[in-house]
Amino acid sequence: MNKDKFDYFIKGEKNKYEVIIGLEVHAQVSSNSKLFSGSATKFGAEPNSQVSLIDSAFPGMLPVINKECINQAIRTGLGLNAKINNNSVFDRKNYFYADLPQGYQISQYKNPIVGEGKVLLDMPYGSKEIGIERLHLEQDAGKSIHDMDPSSTYVDLNRSGIALMEIVSKPDLRSPEEVNAYIKKLRTIMRYLGTCDGNMQEGSLRADVNVSVRRVGDKNFGTRCEIKNVNSIKFMQMAIEYEANRQVELLDEGKKIEQETRLFDTKKNETRSMRSKEDAHDYRYFPDPDLLPLKIEQKLIDDLKKTLPELPDNKKERFMSDYGLNSYEANVLVSEKEISNYYEEVAKLSDKKLAATWMMGDLFAMLNDKGLNISKSPISPKNFAELIQSINSGEISGRIAKEVFELMVESGDNPKKIIESKGMKQQSDPKELEKIINEILTKNKDKVDQYKSGKEKLFGFFVGQVMKQSGGKANPQITNDILKKLLKG
Amino acid sequence: MSEIIKKNLSEIIDLIKKKEIKSEELANLYIDKVNKSKKLNSYITTCFEHTIQKSKEFDKKPNLNSLLPGVPLAVKDLFCTNGFKTTAGSKMLENFIPQYESTVTENLWKEGAILLGKLNCDEYAMGSSNETSYFGNVINPIAKDTVPGGSSGGSASALAADLTPATIGTDTGGSIRQPASFTGTVGLKPTYGLCSRWGIVAFASSLDQAGPMTKSVKDCSIMLEAMAGFDNKDSTSIEKKKENYSKNLKTDIKGLKIGIPKEYRVENMPKEIDELWNKGKSILKDLGADIIDISLPHTKYALPTYYIVAPAEASSNLARYDGVKYGYRSSKGNDLIEMYENTRSEAFGDEVKRRILIGTYVLSSGYYDAYYLKAQKVRQLIKKDFDENFGKVDAILTPSTPSSAFKIGEKTHDPISMYLNDIFTVPVNLAGLPAISVPAGLDKKGYPLGLQLIGKTLDEQNILNVAYAFEKNCNFKNEIKNWWL
Numbered sequence: 001m002n003k004d005k006f007d008y009f010i011k012g013e014k015n016k017y018e019v020i021i022g023l024e025v026h027a028q029v030s031s032n033s034k035l036f037s038g039s040a041t042k043f044g045a046e047p048n049s050q051v052s053l054i055d056s057a058f059p060g061m062l063p064v065i066n067k068e069c070i071n072q073a074i075r076t077g078l079g080l081n082a083k084i085n086n087n088s089v090f091d092r093k094n095y096f097y098a099d100l101p102q103g104y105q106i107s108q109y110k111n112p113i114v115g116e117g118k119v120l121l122d123m124p125y126g127s128k129e130i131g132i133e134r135l136h137l138e139q140d141a142g143k144s145i146h147d148m149d150p151s152s153t154y155v156d157l158n159r160s161g162i163a164l165m166e167i168v169s170k171p172d173l174r175s176p177e178e179v180n181a182y183i184k185k186l187r188t189i190m191r192y193l194g195t196c197d198g199n200m201q202e203g204s205l206r207a208d209v210n211v212s213v214r215r216v217g218d219k220n221f222g223t224r225c226e227i228k229n230v231n232s233i234k235f236m237q238m239a240i241e242y243e244a245n246r247q248v249e250l251l252d253e254g255k256k257i258e259q260e261t262r263l264f265d266t267k268k269n270e271t272r273s274m275r276s277k278e279d280a281h282d283y284r285y286f287p288d289p290d291l292l293p294l295k296i297e298q299k300l301i302d303d304l305k306k307t308l309p310e311l312p313d314n315k316k317e318r319f320m321s322d323y324g325l326n327s328y329e330a331n332v333l334v335s336e337k338e339i340s341n342y343y344e345e346v347a348k349l350s351d352k353k354l355a356a357t358w359m360m361g362d363l364f365a366m367l368n369d370k371g372l373n374i375s376k377s378p379i380s381p382k383n384f385a386e387l388i389q390s391i392n393s394g395e396i397s398g399r400i401a402k403e404v405f406e407l408m409v410e411s412g413d414n415p416k417k418i419i420e421s422k423g424m425k426q427q428s429d430p431k432e433l434e435k436i437i438n439e440i441l442t443k444n445k446d447k448v449d450q451y452k453s454g455k456e457k458l459f460g461f462f463v464g465q466v467m468k469q470s471g472g473k474a475n476p477q478i479t480n481d482i483l484k485k486l487l488k489g
Numbered sequence: 490m491s492e493i494i495k496k497n498l499s500e501i502i503d504l505i506k507k508k509e510i511k512s513e514e515l516a517n518l519y520i521d522k523v524n525k526s527k528k529l530n531s532y533i534t535t536c537f538e539h540t541i542q543k544s545k546e547f548d549k550k551p552n553l554n555s556l557l558p559g560v561p562l563a564v565k566d567l568f569c570t571n572g573f574k575t576t577a578g579s580k581m582l583e584n585f586i587p588q589y590e591s592t593v594t595e596n597l598w599k600e601g602a603i604l605l606g607k608l609n610c611d612e613y614a615m616g617s618s619n620e621t622s623y624f625g626n627v628i629n630p631i632a633k634d635t636v637p638g639g640s641s642g643g644s645a646s647a648l649a650a651d652l653t654p655a656t657i658g659t660d661t662g663g664s665i666r667q668p669a670s671f672t673g674t675v676g677l678k679p680t681y682g683l684c685s686r687w688g689i690v691a692f693a694s695s696l697d698q699a700g701p702m703t704k705s706v707k708d709c710s711i712m713l714e715a716m717a718g719f720d721n722k723d724s725t726s727i728e729k730k731k732e733n734y735s736k737n738l739k740t741d742i743k744g745l746k747i748g749i750p751k752e753y754r755v756e757n758m759p760k761e762i763d764e765l766w767n768k769g770k771s772i773l774k775d776l777g778a779d780i781i782d783i784s785l786p787h788t789k790y791a792l793p794t795y796y797i798v799a800p801a802e803a804s805s806n807l808a809r810y811d812g813v814k815y816g817y818r819s820s821k822g823n824d825l826i827e828m829y830e831n832t833r834s835e836a837f838g839d840e841v842k843r844r845i846l847i848g849t850y851v852l853s854s855g856y857y858d859a860y861y862l863k864a865q866k867v868r869q870l871i872k873k874d875f876d877e878n879f880g881k882v883d884a885i886l887t888p889s890t891p892s893s894a895f896k897i898g899e900k901t902h903d904p905i906s907m908y909l910n911d912i913f914t915v916p917v918n919l920a921g922l923p924a925i926s927v928p929a930g931l932d933k934k935g936y937p938l939g940l941q942l943i944g945k946t947l948d949e950q951n952i953l954n955v956a957y958a959f960e961k962n963c964n965f966k967n968e969i970k971n972w973w974l
Contacts, residue, residue, distance in 0.1 A: 103808020
């Protein structure tokens with residue numbers, strides 16, 4: 001599937017179209033308490049068990065900013081190479097809904113905490129920069145539960161007031177693939193920073209997707225539709241695919257696109273209209289008078305900058321230059337902080353390149369098979385490094401190594417111990433091997449003659465015999481060398 | 490014995506400290522008079538069992554070092570009181586019992602005060618006559634057909650009628666100072682941020698401020714000392730150390746510069762008010778103050794600015810009263826939207842609805858810049874007027890209100906004339922400054938009138954001092970004849 005040229009266009013009846021996509025990603029801030037109250041934020045708690053008087057908007061309750069959420073937003077902004085605004089403002093976004101206790105959401109409208117930034121994507125056709133328009137902080141709403149009772153709606157306010165970062169991209173994305181890469185990259189960056197766990201199943205990461213199309217070559221953007229609240233990358237991609245095709249069909253029929261908000265129906269795999277531009281809410285934004293403008297001292301930004309971990313882009317470059325990995329390998333190994341940490345531990349103690357190959361091959365396959373996170377790997381980095389070393393030094397063959405690997409998974413044991421106790425060491429002593437080979441050649445004189453008269457395919461037969469004789473432990477390279485030498489003579 | 494409750498708070502505190510009266514005896518005196526004064530309608534809720542129990546506890550182990558030792562106090566029904574109904578004068582919260590205590594009332598209880606009851610007020614503090622309360626209008630004890638002012642009308646009425654030795658109100662555009670002026674009492678609106686707003690039913694967050702209402706300036710200083718203080722639960726609370734206003738109270742105001750803003754001489758203002766203002770000037774001059782004419786050129790824009798900013802914030806602050814979580818919920822309606830509409834239509838009064846509509850309008854897209862944004866800019870100019878003059882003067886003297894107490898029903902059908910009552914008080918809220926209204930004299934009907942002293946930010950001590958000196962030399966006497974008993 002390695003395409004080295006971008007080719008996501010939609011062919012209509014008449015024209016060929018390019019798809020323009022912008023994302024508003026809502027990322028839940030990792031913090032112990034909510035944006036403006038001391039309530040806990042644990043996922044999956046008993047309904048309404050993490051709700052304070054502030055979250056439920058009792059009379060006279062006032063919001064007080066949680067400084068850790070501010071720090072997390074700054075860290076994220078720095079991770080997105082963005083400008084941190086020393087002055088920003090919290091506004092009220094006014095609308096009525098049963099799971100919005102205040103009757104307004106505290107958000108940031110004209111003056112967000114983080115300004116323009118950028119994210120780098122590695123696409124098969126090269127690297128691509130996606131612009132970030134802004135990042136702002138806002139409160140999450142509660143949850144309305146409509147299916148618990150035929151006539152009533154239940155409301156769970158556990159989520160009410162939890163801090164979200166809304167990360168708005170520029171309309172720089174051009175395909176579902178790029179959306180996939182973009183979301184994954186954002187997620188990786190935030191997980192490196194520890195500012196969002198990126199758990200899409202728990203709703204920690206959701207997005208509103210803006211889609212428009214234009215004829216290839218056109219300079220102006222088409223009218224966009226916003227698909228609200230899509231909570232998986234797969235659904236985002238499906239929704240974009242559907243929506244772009246819908247728009248292309250309309251345009252080719254000579255019809256106009258109405259600017260509107262749409263919903264993605266995951267069962268029918270289609271988007272449908274939720275409200276038109278005319279019905280759009282008037283949110284009556286205004287600065288929240290309960291909160292003073294947010295002033296961030298440059299010193300705080302500088303201090304946070306100093307404590308940032310190495311981010312994936314830098315780490316990738318370092319992996320390539322320090323460990324001699326290629327771009328693809330480096331990408332995979334920096335995709336999760338835990339993976340990169342594991343790799344670095346292994347690489348420090350063994351052959352860097354071989355370690356990468358084995359990690360991305362057998363180790364990942366095993367983890368995937370078992371549904372395990374690398375932090376739960378039955379093989380410790382140290383043991384894994386020893387295994388790589390054993391292969392690299394020729395102590396065991398690649399084939400034997402696979403057996404050792406299996407035993408390590410089962411027992412969690414040190415590979416040296418396994419090799420020792422099972423006698424799996426590779427036979428690399430040329431004298432020993434020569435002895436075995438001579439025996440085999442003597443036994444199979446007829447075949448030696450055939451070989452010499454031109455039937456060179458028989459070489460494999462001799463190797464197989466050596467392996468059989470040695471219980472698979474003969475060093476293949478040395479075996480080959482000796483065989484060649486003796487068969488010539 | 491009933492003479493005792495006519496006394497000022499400071500005198501009553503002295504009696505308690507000298508053990509000449511017990512807290513429980515005192516409580517019973519007030520309870521007795523409150524029970525006989527229902528005609529005034531100044532109380533919405535009483536909690537006498539609680540009062541007696543607490544006063545007994547106090548008498549058993551009296552802490553005489555506190556600021557308000559064993560003093561029974563009623564408070565405006567906008568302060569949330571743990572376990573006692575807090576209605577905000579609205580049907581919406583008719584049966585709302587908070588499970589928390591406002592910071593300001595908590596501060597009072599910590600200083601030894603004991604809750605006596607909750608005082609009537611305009612619905613959500615929106616009104617200037619205490620006629621918008623769902624629990625009925627309040628009567629001014631000075632005359633049975635007059636309003637006590639508003640929105641802290643119940644507080645002013647109860648105080649003037651000796652139904653509480655002191656009280657607290659909230660002031661968003663004059664809601665403490667105007668009723669104080671109408672009832673011949675003292676009312677102070679502190680610097681925005683001096684008293685915590687936590688636990689006070691919000692009207693307009695950037696303007697709301699709690700403050701004391703008392704019979705004397707000294708009482709005012711005691712109450713302010715007790716209620717003020719930094720609160721980390723209110724992001725707009727000012728972080729500063731507590732002050733001893735009562736201890737530092739002094740009458741020496743020699744050399745102080747008092748500004749007289751020409752813009753406060755408004756058209757159609759009764760001559761008596763002008764005369765009273767002149768009287769105020771000459772008293773302060775005689776005490777050694779310099780009287781300086783000043784100009785606050787943007788004053789005329791204060792009222793329209795206020796009636797954009799306050800309703801805008803109110804429209805958002807009152808969105809939480811939707812019938813979903815607490816308070817009134819209409820039984821009518823087939824879906825969520827209808828439930829909202831019916832709940833809010835049935836439980837909000839006309840004035841509240843009017844302000845929600847105005848506020849919603851001025852924040853709407855397409856109108857925001859012309860109204861709300863412009864109002865915020867004018868607000869800055871009004872503040873700048875004060876800032877510039879406070880380079881030249883130490884305090885500003887103005888009338889508190891453009892008239893004395895008016896008749897019940899006189900202005901209820903004319904919101905604009907009602908709003909005009911706040912003309913002298915509103916600029917102070919917009920600028921976030923402290924101001925005190927002190928009784929200065931009676932008009933020819935025998936109704937009290939007050940003068941307002943406006944101070945610099947956090948300069949409460951200074952305006953208290955000027956008011957204290959003024960009070961000592963003004964010889965004002967409130968003539969309340971207990972006609973309702």
